[in-house]
Amino acid sequence: MKTAITVAIVEDKEPIRQSLAILVDGAEGFSCQATFETAEAALDYLPTHCVDVVLMDIDLPGMNGIDCVRHLKALCPHMQFMMCTMYDEDETVFDALKAGANSYILKRSPPHKLLEAITELHEGGAPMSSTIARKIASSFYVSPAAPNELDILTTREREILDRLSKGHSHKEVANELFVSPTTVRKHIFNIYQKLQVHSKIEAVNKYLGRK
Amino acid sequence: MKTAITVAIVEDKEPIRQSLAILVDGAEGFSCQATFETAEAALDYLPTHCVDVVLMDIDLPGMNGIDCVRHLKALCPHMQFMMCTMYDEDETVFDALKAGANSYILKRSPPHKLLEAITELHEGGAPMSSTIARKIASSFYVSPAAPNELDILTTREREILDRLSKGHSHKEVANELFVSPTTVRKHIFNIYQKLQVHSKIEAVNKYLGRK
DNA sequence: CCGACAATACCGCATTTGTATGATTTTGAA
DNA sequence: TTCAAAATCATACAAATGCGGTATTGTCGG
Structure with a gap:
């Protein structure tokens, strides 16, 4: 027993x-x-x-x-x-x-x-x-009634932003997603264009909806 | 039934x-x-x-x-x-x-x-x-052992972190606070040491209470 | 089939940032 | 007042990042 x-x-x-x-x-x-x-x-x-x-x-x-x-x-x-x-x-x-x-x-x-x-x-x-x-x-639960500025991002771009928001570097994201660092940089660049920002922090702020 | x-x-x-x-x-x-x-x-x-x-x-x-x-x-x-x-x-x-x-x-x-x-x-x-x-x-669960990691930061350090969290660069923060960029970098480095992080994003996440 | 677009990838350059070492001045609490 | 911490500044180097251009592949809707 x-x-x-x-x-x-x-x-x-x-x-x-x-x-x-x-x-x-x-x-x-x-x-x-x-x-x-x-x-x-x-x-x-x-x-x-x-x-x-x-x-x-x-x-x-x-x-x-x-x-x-x-x-x-x-x-x-x-x-x-x-x-x-x-x-x-x-x-x-x-x-x-x-x-x-x-x-x-x-x-x-x-x-x-x-x-x-x-x-x-x-x-x-x-x-x-x-x-x-x-x-x-x-x-x-977070209601999806979110601002759709992020809608213009592709799935891949959102995936990358998500990892950036966790504090991962370009290289780390590249390894996690099994693509080259240059690809990640290109994606990030495109994200900046779409969100009209110029740095990771600004992008992450928009992504997480902080103002 | x-x-x-x-x-x-x-x-x-x-x-x-x-x-x-x-x-x-x-x-x-x-x-x-x-x-x-x-x-x-x-x-x-x-x-x-x-x-x-x-x-x-x-x-x-x-x-x-x-x-x-x-x-x-x-x-x-x-x-x-x-x-x-x-x-x-x-x-x-x-x-x-x-x-x-x-x-x-x-x-x-x-x-x-x-x-x-x-x-x-x-x-x-x-x-x-x-x-x-x-x-x-x-x-x-919030461990009472580490009540608030941010408590160990000085006023100045918090001020700088706050501006970083808004997406400002080292240089911008320096101008806003009327100090040299190297000073800002020194502060940021000290912040990293205290918070045990290695990038702006990680520091800002901790500052804003994300995980 | 074609065109648009997403995803992938590379090169290159200028700037920013992370890390390290060292030093001086200010400030606050003992 | 004296000492420690905080704030300031400098120099230097390596790595990461931001920005520009170019190119290939695959997919999807018309």
């Missing part, structure tokens, strides 16, 4: 904390090592007492769960943090991820889902409740 | 396309409406023939799957796109999300996981393979 996944719980509400602890401890392959009512208590104990996964409520008295994760993640980068909360507001979700949360699960998730998520988290995944995952994925 | 989830598949490799179609069509509650070998074929058909979910390979001959999603998502915002591919490289993943992909699954996922994912996607989730999810979640 494999070693159980060790878990800590940070949750101020007594009944929820208790039932989470019982759920985790009662399940095969999981072991609840500690529970805390406050962020401060967790910050005090956890840095010196390693666990695999921390279930973190957000709405805590005193320091909130997000700031708690920020501090703990800095001290124990290997520890996995699962936000476990009622809210699914945008700001909260993204703030949590920025702070170092690895997972974000809504409390209304059924118990077996929670255990599944803990396992997935421990195995290197980043389990998210579906509405949360959708929010995150959507945050990357 | 509920209406089946309608699915389209875009995949150039015959055996994979076939087995995906059979898997989807054979399962209760799913219906494979169409399959395409190329992005172009999908772009031609799908805008006028609604489906719920599109399974999209990335590595296609001609137009790639990401650009295909970009076009289709603009035409059919309600359609859900699941990237279904071998690769889990950073750039590919994020480009796909920017293009409008709602889900990203590695081909090595077991069949039942794929069907689960389609259902979850259709119900408003954003199913991701675990390594992908981790990448995405991590991309938000």
